[in-house]
Amino acid sequence: MSRHLQRDMDRMHREILSLGAAVEDMIEKATAALCERSNSLAEEVVASDTSIDQQEVHIEEECLKLLALHQPVAVDLRRIAAVLKINNDLERIADLAVNVAERARSINGYQDFPIPDEMRTMANMAVRMVRNALDAFVHLDAESARTVLRMDSDVDALNVEVIELLSRIMQSTPAQVPPAMHCFSASRHIERIGDHATNIAEDVVYLVEGEIVRHQRLEPRNG
Amino acid sequence: MRFSSLFAKTLLASSLMAGAAVAGVATWCGWRATQTAWNAEQQRLTDVAAGLAELWRQTSPAAQPQDLNETLRRFAERTQVEAAWLDYEGNILAWSSHRELPAANIRFRPEVQHATRSAEPGSDLRRDPATGAWMLYVALAAQRPDAEPGLVRVGRTADALIAGLRREYARSAAVSVAAWLIITFGLWCSLRRLLRPLTPLTESARSLAAGQDGLALLLDHRGDEFSRLGEALNELRAGRLNRSDQLREKSGLLLSVLRNMLEGVLAVDADETVLLANDASGRMLAFSAADAVGRPLLEVTRCRPLLATVQQAFASGRPTRGEFEATADGRRTISVRAAALAGDPRQGVMIVMHDVTDLRRLENLRKEFVANVSHELKTPLASIKAYAETLRLGAIHDAEHCLGFIERIEEQAERLHQLILDLLQLARVEAGKEVFDFRDVSLDHLARECLEQFAPAAAARTTSLEIAPEGPPLLVHADEEGLRTILQNLIDNALKYTPPGGRVRVFWRREGGHAVISVQDTGIGIATRDLARIFERFFRVDKARSREMGGTGLGLSIVKHLAQALGGDVAVESQEGVGSTFRVKIPLAARSATADAAERQ
Numbered sequence: 001m002s003r004h005l006q007r008d009m010d011r012m013h014r015e016i017l018s019l020g021a022a023v024e025d026m027i028e029k030a031t032a033a034l035c036e037r038s039n040s041l042a043e044e045v046v047a048s049d050t051s052i053d054q055q056e057v058h059i060e061e062e063c064l065k066l067l068a069l070h071q072p073v074a075v076d077l078r079r080i081a082a083v084l085k086i087n088n089d090l091e092r093i094a095d096l097a098v099n100v101a102e103r104a105r106s107i108n109g110y111q112d113f114p115i116p117d118e119m120r121t122m123a124n125m126a127v128r129m130v131r132n133a134l135d136a137f138v139h140l141d142a143e144s145a146r147t148v149l150r151m152d153s154d155v156d157a158l159n160v161e162v163i164e165l166l167s168r169i170m171q172s173t174p175a176q177v178p179p180a181m182h183c184f185s186a187s188r189h190i191e192r193i194g195d196h197a198t199n200i201a202e203d204v205v206y207l208v209e210g211e212i213v214r215h216q217r218l219e220p221r222n223g
Numbered sequence: 224m225r226f227s228s229l230f231a232k233t234l235l236a237s238s239l240m241a242g243a244a245v246a247g248v249a250t251w252c253g254w255r256a257t258q259t260a261w262n263a264e265q266q267r268l269t270d271v272a273a274g275l276a277e278l279w280r281q282t283s284p285a286a287q288p289q290d291l292n293e294t295l296r297r298f299a300e301r302t303q304v305e306a307a308w309l310d311y312e313g314n315i316l317a318w319s320s321h322r323e324l325p326a327a328n329i330r331f332r333p334e335v336q337h338a339t340r341s342a343e344p345g346s347d348l349r350r351d352p353a354t355g356a357w358m359l360y361v362a363l364a365a366q367r368p369d370a371e372p373g374l375v376r377v378g379r380t381a382d383a384l385i386a387g388l389r390r391e392y393a394r395s396a397a398v399s400v401a402a403w404l405i406i407t408f409g410l411w412c413s414l415r416r417l418l419r420p421l422t423p424l425t426e427s428a429r430s431l432a433a434g435q436d437g438l439a440l441l442l443d444h445r446g447d448e449f450s451r452l453g454e455a456l457n458e459l460r461a462g463r464l465n466r467s468d469q470l471r472e473k474s475g476l477l478l479s480v481l482r483n484m485l486e487g488v489l490a491v492d493a494d495e496t497v498l499l500a501n502d503a504s505g506r507m508l509a510f511s512a513a514d515a516v517g518r519p520l521l522e523v524t525r526c527r528p529l530l531a532t533v534q535q536a537f538a539s540g541r542p543t544r545g546e547f548e549a550t551a552d553g554r555r556t557i558s559v560r561a562a563a564l565a566g567d568p569r570q571g572v573m574i575v576m577h578d579v580t581d582l583r584r585l586e587n588l589r590k591e592f593v594a595n596v597s598h599e600l601k602t603p604l605a606s607i608k609a610y611a612e613t614l615r616l617g618a619i620h621d622a623e624h625c626l627g628f629i630e631r632i633e634e635q636a637e638r639l640h641q642l643i644l645d646l647l648q649l650a651r652v653e654a655g656k657e658v659f660d661f662r663d664v665s666l667d668h669l670a671r672e673c674l675e676q677f678a679p680a681a682a683a684r685t686t687s688l689e690i691a692p693e694g695p696p697l698l699v700h701a702d703e704e705g706l707r708t709i710l711q712n713l714i715d716n717a718l719k720y721t722p723p724g725g726r727v728r729v730f731w732r733r734e735g736g737h738a739v740i741s742v743q744d745t746g747i748g749i750a751t752r753d754l755a756r757i758f759e760r761f762f763r764v765d766k767a768r769s770r771e772m773g774g775t776g777l778g779l780s781i782v783k784h785l786a787q788a789l790g791g792d793v794a795v796e797s798q799e800g801v802g803s804t805f806r807v808k809i810p811l812a813a814r815s816a817t818a819d820a821a822e823r824q
Binding site for chain 1: 495519521522525526527530550554
């Protein structure tokens with residue numbers, strides 16, 4: 001009985017990792033499409049969304065089947081719960097990546113619109129957050145998951161900076177308002193990606209320590 | 224464990240057996256001695272009884288019981304027994320003791336019964352119920368000549384005898400225990416000596432089994448089975464050490480080959496668990512090769528295209544190729560070949576990865592170049608065709624404009640010519656076929672020539688063009704034509720991109736064994752992101768403006784290749800809106816700059 005459970009758990013692990021790898025690839029491409037002004041990358045991102053959705057549904061079904069058939073307890077139960085939530089977050093990140101790609105496509109119509117450098121930094125940071133959160137999940141490393149939680153405030157700060165910068169551009173050159181609006185919305189999407197990465201990191205902490213750290217203030221790291 | 228359980232078991236068994244033997248012998252001897260002692264005592268009492276019977280025979284039948292008692296008492300005192308005369312029914316006729324008779328009739332006592340039934344003397348050992356002492360009784364048939372048959376019975380206390388026997392028993396038990404202890408100690412010593420080599424043998428065998436090198440056994444050459452076993456173990460160990468050394472050497476060699484491969488190598492088993500990963504694969508896919516082994520491929524690499532290729536190779540059993548972009552340190556294009564490992568069922572998949580980023584970039588460059596060349600050649604041709612067609616359709620009769628059209632045609636033809644000349648020159652320089660005539664060239668002289676050539680153009684654009692050498696005049700070792708082309712192209716470019724009223728300066732200085740010639744302008748400058756590409760063929764920062772100015776897009780590319788062919792290099796520094804500085808490094812002539820100055824004088 002427990003061997004069947006172990007086998008199904010392994011398959012679930014593999015599938016969630018596969019989804020994670022695909023989503024990582026998508027946000028990577030979406031941010032590259034934005035920063036390098038590449039339409040073809042943006043198209044690729046938009047095209048891959050359907051398969052992500054199917055995978056998400058499939059993984060959710062697998063998880064529910066595991067719960068119903070094996071009635072797992074303790075760490076197995078926590079793992080399935082964590083996978084269910086990470087699955088959800090990954091799907092949302094994929095949707096956000098598609099949104100960013102669509103914004104990138106729109107901005108590419110305005111070749112003379114300068115994309116702020118902070119935007120690149122922020123996009124890279126969000127990508128790194130997702131990657132580190134998934135790394136923490138793979139290695140069951142609560143400490144690195146907490147590092148991801150700390151990174152979120154940096155992304156938020158950058159988002160505020162980008163938005164201020166964009167509003168200055170819109171005030172000074174009204175012609176740049178449409179691309180700046182696209183950029184504005186892309187920036188918010190990227191910020192949301194960071195939030196979902198935070199959710200994943202919180203799920204990892206729950207999985208490892210069995211403690212739900214959502215809605216808790218992070219104690220400052222001193223010593 | 225100091226002593227093996229074998230030692231304990233053997234010692235226990237043999238000691239028990241020795242104990243049993245000693246106890247058996249002692250018991251038998253004791254039993255024999257007891258029998259002998261009893262028999263002797265019985266014999267003595269029988270003799271006394273016989274004496275009493277004799278006395279009985281001599282007494283007159285008419286004697287009074289008091290006399291009989293008196294006679295009996297005297298006899299008893301003499302022989303230290305308890306004596307009685309009985310009739311044949313067991314009634315006591317006379318009694319030697321002062322104490323009360325135990326019973327009037329003692330016919331049921333075992334010794335009496337025995338004596339009455341057989342003619343033999345009967346004897347019995349029992350505790351006297353009155354005194355509690357052990358008594359040995361003997362009864363004997365006796366007859367006075369004239370009277371009925373009767374019995375005599377004598378009894379004597381056996382307490383002393385029993386106590387003596389007990390002492391004997393205790394003594395012999397002590398001796399037996401001592402003998403058993405001595406035997407056991409002897410067994411302990413000899414067993415320990417016999418089994419002592421077993422402990423190191425076991426330890427050595429165990430460490431060998433655990434995969435450690437083990438220690439060589441120190442053998443005493445006793446020649447018994449243990450030392451032969453020890454020799455065999457030592458040989459086994461030496462053989463194994465030898466083999467493991469060879470294996471270690473071989474695997475070390477293979478590992479270092481694998482580790483130093485530029486290609487990433489990965490092997491996974493049928494469950495997609497990593498069996499092997501070299502450092503290059505870790506670098507390509509950004510994972511740590513050291514702790515990849517034993518984990519699922521997807522978990523380690525997080526790369527789906529790679530997994531897809533692996534699965535395809537595993538399913539089909541044929542080598543499979545794939546290509547994907549990895550995001551480890553920038554986007555790299557990785558080409559991957561996967562082949563199923565031999566075996567039925569398939570054991571796993573072997574993956575070899577190449578970094579083909581540079582290859583793909585070069586391919587793109589080539590494609591772009593072909594497209595660019597075609598485009599550059601087509602543009603002037605299209606103009607020529609259009610003007611010729613216009614002329615044919617009637618403009619040739621328009622005396623006012625036809626000359627203008629023909630001039631345009633000439634202009635475009637000249638541009639085409641220039642483009643083809645540039646292409647040819649570039650091709651020659653690149654292929655290393657351009658024959659250079661290396662000699663000592665005076666920079667001062669050459670620069671002034673170029674300046675004179677461009678003076679009218681500069682004047683027309685109201686741009687100041689000047690030479691400002693730093694330090695003494697320099698001689699360089701170069702091909703004069705080549706160097707002139709470099710300078711011409713750089714000055715031409717500088718003038719083109721400097722707005723009217725600007726300034727172009729040419730200056731040089733000595734830097735080690737090289738002269739560094741700089742052409743500095745106050746032009747529009749080049750954006751940082753384009754700096755790396757401006758030496759590419761047909762790369763133009765602003766396509767429209769460049770063509771408008773009659774550039775072919777090949778000038779800077781020619782400068783770069785020429786500078787490299789002359790043993791130098793070219794670099795650029797620029798800031799948008801401020802200006803650009805191109806620096807060409809050319810080797811100095813062997814003769815010093817001062818010699819050059821002397822020559823000129």
